[in-house]
Structures are given as C-alpha cells and as structure tokens.
Amino acid sequence: MYKLMIVDDEPQILEGMKRILDWERYGFVRIETCETTDEAMSRIVDLLPDIAIFDVCIGKDLGYETIRKLNEFHVPTKFIIMSGYSEFKYAQEAIRCGVRDYLLKPVERTKLQHTIEKIIVEDLHGSIGTMTSESINRDPVLNLAYDSLSKLVNRIVLMVKTEYAQNITLKSVAERFQMNSTYLGQLFLKETRMKFSEYLMAYRMLMAQDRIQTTDEKISYIAFSVGYNNLNYFYTHFQSYFGKSPSELRGK
Template structure:
C-alpha cells in the first residue's frame, strides 16, 4: 500500500534501517534505498514515495537540499531527517523544508515507530495495523486490532503512546483536535468501553511493569517516567491493577 525511500551513504545504515521496523506490517510494500542525493531525487520522482527518510549528510551533500528540490516538484512525500549531529542549524534547515521529524542517530526504534505511525494516521489517513492476530497490531490495553477502531480514536491512542508521561486530559486532547471535549469523551467511551483517563492509567501501568521487569531503575524514577509525580497514586493504581506492589512484582 505504501512506498518508502531511505537515503544514506553508508550501506550498513541502510541495511539496518530496512530491518529496524517490520515495514510490511505497516503497509510498506516497497522499501527502496539510495546512497546519493542525485540518485534519491531521481528515484523519488519516479517512485513518489509516501515517506522518505534522508540522512542529513550524504557524502558532500545535504539531505535537506535534496528535499528542497523535491518540494519544488510538489511531491506529496512526507520526509524524515536522521542525523548523527545535534547541531541546531541542521534541525532548523530541516524544519524549514517541512520535514515531519528530525531524529538523532543511533535511531531509537520506539521513536521511529511513533513518527511513522503518526504520519500514517495524520498525513496518509491510514490506520495502524491490520486484522492479523500479531500483537504488534493489537492495542496493548484493549487487545483489539487498531484498524477495528476509527481514525480519530487511533489518533488519540497514538497521542497517548507518544505523551503518556505528560499531563494528558480529555480537555487537552480535545483542544489539540479542536473538538468539543464532551463529544470526544463520549466517542472514546463508545468505541473503547472506558474513559480516556482509565485508558491512560492502564497504559501507564503496563509501561511501568515493563520497566520494572526489564531495568534496575528505582521505583520512584519509573513512576515519574510514566507520568506519576504522586507516589501514593502510583502505588495505589499499581496494586489495584496487578494485585501486588512494584517491589513484589520485581
């Protein structure tokens, strides 16, 4: 369904990018690579990729210069820049080209996944996942396929996955989507059988459990990292959900 172009002058990076995500499960039937900006511009005009990922420095050329050339021919492609440099001027130039995100190398799989999902939902008007039974395409809280939910609810779930450690409220979500909070809340309940606040709490609990079982971080740090500044609330919610304390689970 979708086409992806990855551009980097290091072959090993290209191979890694082809494997970092299960692109086919996201609907990418075509994943092509280029090692130069000239080849990338030529191929992009022919392929018209839905998403193109450019390294910021490709040989002696700059990825965002190639993106500027492609913008001139008005391709509908959505662009991502990856870079080993945190130089603000590079990021600034990328933003001016209209890139969707500027990711630092080595790429974090989860961060790239979030960006790709956001582009699919917001820009390509698709949904995440398919009716396959793979857990990668099931919502971790509800256990239902993402494509069984509306695009709007998928956008809300994506927002939770990206910002679960922030102060998310029904009002803040409604404000972002420029919608009435009462209507949005009713729609969310209708599709998920739970309030947004309940979903957020359950998602945070699952992330907390994952961190407790896979890291040696202190419980206080884990609580803060999943959005809890009040430890009493964290312990209460955790015990209510898992029937044991974080320390007992560990």
C-alpha cells in the first residue's frame, strides 16, 4: 500500500533502518534505498514514495538541499531527516523544506514510530490499526517492552540492531558512551539478565533465520551478512541456538 525510500551513504545504516520497524505491518509493501543524492533524485521522481527518510549529510551533499529540489517538482512524498548533528542550522533548514521530523542518530525506534504513525494518519489519511500492539513494542530477543528498558539500554539495543553486521563489541559500544566496558556490561546484564555478547549473538541468529527462511541466498553469504567472518563459528552458534542446522531450517 505504501512505498518508502531511505537515503544514506552508509550501507549499514540503510540496512538498520530497513529493520528498525516492522514496515510491512504499517502497510509498506516496497522499501527502496539509495546511497547518493543524484540517485535519490531520479528514483524518487520515478517511484513517488509516500515517505522518504534522508540523512542530513550524504557524502558531500546535504539531504535537505535534495528535498528542496524535489519540492520544486511537487512530488507528494513526505520527508523525514535523520542526523548525527544537533546543530540548529541543520534543523532550521530542514524545517524550511517542510520535513515532517528531524531525528537524531542513532534514531530512536519509538520516535520514528510516532512520526511514521502521524504521517500515515494526518498526511496519507490512513489508519494504523493494530500497529501499536504489544508485539511491535517488544524486543524480539528480550521479550520485554521497549518502554520498560532504560534509555541507555534502549540505545545499546538500537546500536546492535543497526550495526549487527559490523564488528560491534561491548568495548566499542562503551567507547562511544565514554564508559568503562566492564561497568556497562554489568548494567546491561542487570537490566536484561543477558550478557551483551549473548544478546548480540541472539539478534544475529534471528536475522539469519529470517534470511534463511525468506531468501535463497547461500548460507555462507547469510553468515557474513549478519556479522560472521568464520563460517564454522556461525554453524556452531546456529546449531546451539536453534537445535538444527541452517540447511535443516530451510528444509533442504
């Protein structure tokens, strides 16, 4: 029913944004991504997505400048800007372009969810039906409501969901928060009753399961795509987590 375009020059961000919400439940039947503003310009004019999410800086280009040009073409798309910068100048320019929201990275799921729901209801004249049901607001690994988790743990969880395919570790996360990794690990364990490494592995396993069951991609490619450079290591974790091999899960 709806079409979505995500524009960012970082592939891992694009992948993370595709998975940050259950877009299909909101009625999005098509999700496209672009890594350059030139590509975004032509594809948005062709596709006419209902919603487009732009990073504020795409290479050397500014997302809101591209939105300004697209507005001149009178495309009906509703725009959202996401940015790692909180500078008022960027937000001010984005507002002048008529964007529906300006979200800081890492994008918080609940804020994005509320923005998407608002656009669907107010601009697209649709309804969100059961979109605010418990299943959407619960973490698939922890089986806990996101609003029951602290802001810190929510941010850690979001980092995993957007960067699980990369070499993310507790140490690298702690460095970004300027915290001691041991202390951060203890906080995460206390609140979730799961070690950070266990959570990361479990999320990678769920992502692998989804791709195994919905695509014909080679197992080796799927293993690499969810953050495993060592295929044997992937098979060991998969067998331990699901009690069956990837091939058995796929039914081949």
